[in-house]
Amino acid sequence: MKQFDTSRPEFSPYGFTCEVWTPARMPRPDRHNEVELNLLTSGSLTYLFGGQRTTIEAGSLAIFWAAIPHQIVDFDSKSPYFVLTLPLSDFLQIGLDRKVMNRILDGELLHSKPHAETDILSFQQWEFDLRNSDAALRHAASMEVQARLLRFARGVSEGVTVRSSADLSRADKLACYIAQNYQKALTIQAVADAVNLNANYASGLFRNTFGTTITSFIVQHRISHAQRLLVTTRDAILDVALASGFQSLSRFNEAFKKACGCSPREYRNVHQI
The missing domain is CATH 1.10.10.60 (Homeodomain-like)
Incomplete structure (x- = not known):
């Protein structure tokens, strides 16, 4: 499990990854050129994202374009959470609903209705597959992520929005x-x-x-x-x-x-x- 790495350079070519992270406040805003998916197993994370405090609850799959400056400023659980990064070029080829895709590229942090049990099992499998050198497993994970994102876009288009806090310092x-x-x-x-x-x-x-x-x-x-x-x-x-x-x-x-x-x-x- 990883803490936030403050030494990693901005705009690094991470590629397609799925990792388990331990919640930690970020000492500075982060930004990189991937689309990022977060899935919390418990509690919540609060980002400062696009100038607003935005809280992600456990069980909801959140997605945002990480080129937008973002910073974890609060959390209420030390339980690990999943972070999946997808290269922007790959994300653009998935075929998501254009309105949803543009909302992400315009700097919105979106989330879907909770599917905690199913998503946790999926992320656990993807984390294993993407650590594996077996090309077939990595390809399978890639296809499954694409399918999940297509379903995600359907849920967002049905009106699910993120909860933001107006209590700004x-x-x-x-x-x-x-x-x-x-x-x-x-x-x-x-x-x-x-x-x-x-x-x-x-x-x-x-x-x-x-x-x-x-x-x-x-x-x-x-x-x-x-x-x-x-x-x-x-x-x-x-x-x-x-x-x-x-x-x-x-x-x-x-x-x-x-x-x-x-x-x-x-x-x-x-x-x-």
Whole structure:
């Protein structure tokens, strides 16, 4: 069983994995380019996701695009939980209902109706199969995950939504404001003013709470938005940059390559639907 590994780099190519993790608060927001599935066997986990506190209950299968900055800020059980990561390119080929897929790529954390007994058995099998060197078992796990996701999309389309908490701390309010306004020309002063804080105090509070700077957090959200547009549209790279909040193409290209390890055009060639 794994604790959260704070040393792992962002945007690492994890591939298709299923692991058992021990709940732990994340010292900073995490982001990587896979679609992530969480299944809790008991208790709950609370994420700060897209600027909102979002609680996942035991028995519900949760799914989100992990390129969106996310951070576990609370949990009420030390029981292990399952984490399955699926490469974005594989996720896009499953054939999910387009509305559901777009909701995930737009930055929603979705969950299905509880199927605890069935899902726990399935995740246990997938965790075993994906640790195995037998290609046939890995293929079987892949097909079963695809089938589960298709059923998941049906449940979500029937109106199941995630429960969010509105009880935000001052640091959470800063993150929430950024998540809602990163496409604008934001400054640290503007973010601080939005929640009635001194800019220097807001900067220190944000760094101490989330382990990153306000500026870096803004860029993370802009990169995530650009990734979605590159995957789901044929918009010109310049238009993607401007729509994501970047003020110039050169700044966008520089930030994107630093975050993703490739140019926006190369990213689109690999991942576009």
